[in-house]
Amino acid sequence: MSLAAPPPPARLHHTAEPNASVAGEVAARPAPDSAPVTTESSAVSLRSDLVTLTKPRIVVMVLVTAAVAAVAAAGRSLDLVVLLHTLLGTALVGASAGTMNQIWEREIDCRMRRTRTRPLPAGRISTAAAVLYCAVLGISGTAYLAIFTGLVPAAFGLATWLTYVLIYTPMKTRTAWNTTVGAISGALPMMIGYTAAGGSVADPQGWLLVAVLVAWQYPHFMAIAWMYRHEYGQAGFLMTPVVEPSGRSAAAQSVAGALALLGVLVALVCLLDSGWSAAVLSSLMLLVSYGLIRDSIRFARQRDDASARRMMRASLLQLPAAMLVLVLAALWA
Numbered sequence: 001m002s003l004a005a006p007p008p009p010a011r012l013h014h015t016a017e018p019n020a021s022v023a024g025e026v027a028a029r030p031a032p033d034s035a036p037v038t039t040e041s042s043a044v045s046l047r048s049d050l051v052t053l054t055k056p057r058i059v060v061m062v063l064v065t066a067a068v069a070a071v072a073a074a075g076r077s078l079d080l081v082v083l084l085h086t087l088l089g090t091a092l093v094g095a096s097a098g099t100m101n102q103i104w105e106r107e108i109d110c111r112m113r114r115t116r117t118r119p120l121p122a123g124r125i126s127t128a129a130a131v132l133y134c135a136v137l138g139i140s141g142t143a144y145l146a147i148f149t150g151l152v153p154a155a156f157g158l159a160t161w162l163t164y165v166l167i168y169t170p171m172k173t174r175t176a177w178n179t180t181v182g183a184i185s186g187a188l189p190m191m192i193g194y195t196a197a198g199g200s201v202a203d204p205q206g207w208l209l210v211a212v213l214v215a216w217q218y219p220h221f222m223a224i225a226w227m228y229r230h231e232y233g234q235a236g237f238l239m240t241p242v243v244e245p246s247g248r249s250a251a252a253q254s255v256a257g258a259l260a261l262l263g264v265l266v267a268l269v270c271l272l273d274s275g276w277s278a279a280v281l282s283s284l285m286l287l288v289s290y291g292l293i294r295d296s297i298r299f300a301r302q303r304d305d306a307s308a309r310r311m312m313r314a315s316l317l318q319l320p321a322a323m324l325v326l327v328l329a330a331l332w333a
């Protein structure tokens with residue numbers, strides 16, 4: 001089977017746009033007509049396309065959250081081999097989910113500047129090859145999690161995949177509630193890490209970790225949805241700022257998410273630690289969350305692209321910082 005798709009329609013031939021790189025979605029650029037295409041350069045470009053199909057930066061951040069959940073479950077007695085197995089299996093399942101989302105959206109992605117340079121809409125990889133790649137990643141990832149970490153983490157891996165691919169992805173063109181479902185898919189990998197490291201599904205701690213990530217995704221994604229609202233609207237995606245263009249709803253969800261996030265983070269460190277160490281860790285949570293709360297309030301007041309961009313950046317700084325404090329809390333306990 002050839003990996004390359006048939007030539008795309010003429011309108012899809014383009015050079016990489018400036019915005020595309022923001023999402024890390026670039027872009028082995030097609031070689032100029034005059035340049036000889038070497039086997040080596042096409043192998044590099046294929047490798048880069050296969051990586052792009054998996055939404056690698058999101059996968060990396062998902063792995064960070066799954067690892068933190070594992071530390072929260074097991075503390076200092078975390079078995080590093082178990083952690084390694086968990087991360088490998090989660091990466092495979094997440095990569096498969098990212099690929100399936102791009103297969104599903106290969107036509108609608110042609111309509112957005114941010115996404116039309118992706119390998120499928122740009123016609124650099126065929127749908128059949130992407131389906132095969134997605135199946136290999138998904139089946140091996142789920143089996144890997146089941147064999148090396150247990151059936152419960154594997155079930156959470158499967159639930160992440162199914163909610164993201166079968167519920168969230170089709171909901172994007174139907175209702176703005178899609179973000180709530182996407183937030184649940186994005187948070188479930190926490191339970192892969194938590195249960196793989198010995199945590200129980202009945203522990204409130206594991207679900208508080210899920211709540212952290214659900215809350216975080218509101219300011220994270222409302223910022224993105226605002227910045228790309230015109231593209232999303234033209235493509236037919238019903239994101240909150242598309243259906244409510246004043247931005248008031250997106251702003252309210254961002255501020256509520258950022259404040260709820262701080263509340264859940266404080267509850268978590270108080271569950272993990274007690275006494276003065278809980279007070280210190282709660283203050284650290286306030287410190288790392290301050291920027292995101294401030295930027296979400298600024299976005300609520302201004303509702304412009306600059307304040308949305310600041311909020312998006314603040315979200316990408318806040319999450320790793322809060323994860324670091326959670327690791328400290330779990331190791332300190």
Ligand code: HEM
Binds near residue numbers: 057179182221
């Ligand atoms: C409702 C849930 C979510 C939606 C709809 C969403 C959507 C997006 C989109 C569209 C971008 C690209 C922004 C751009 O091109 O400027 C992005 C970036 C990013 N997202 Fe999310 N996201 C969600 C949840 C998550 C989760 C759970 C994580 C990881 C824990 C995550 C991690 C990232 C990272 C690291 C980036 C920046 C890197 C990149 O642009 O590829 N996101 N997100």
Ligand SMILES: CC(C)=CCC/C(C)=C/CC/C(C)=C/COP(=O)(O)OP(=O)(O)O
Binds near residue numbers: 098101105
């Ligand atoms: C990719 C991956 C590791 C998935 C595992 C599950 C997961 C973490 C889901 C939540 C993240 C999410 C909804 C991201 C992208 O949105 P989108 O698909 O609407 O973004 P797009 O507009 O860039 O396609």
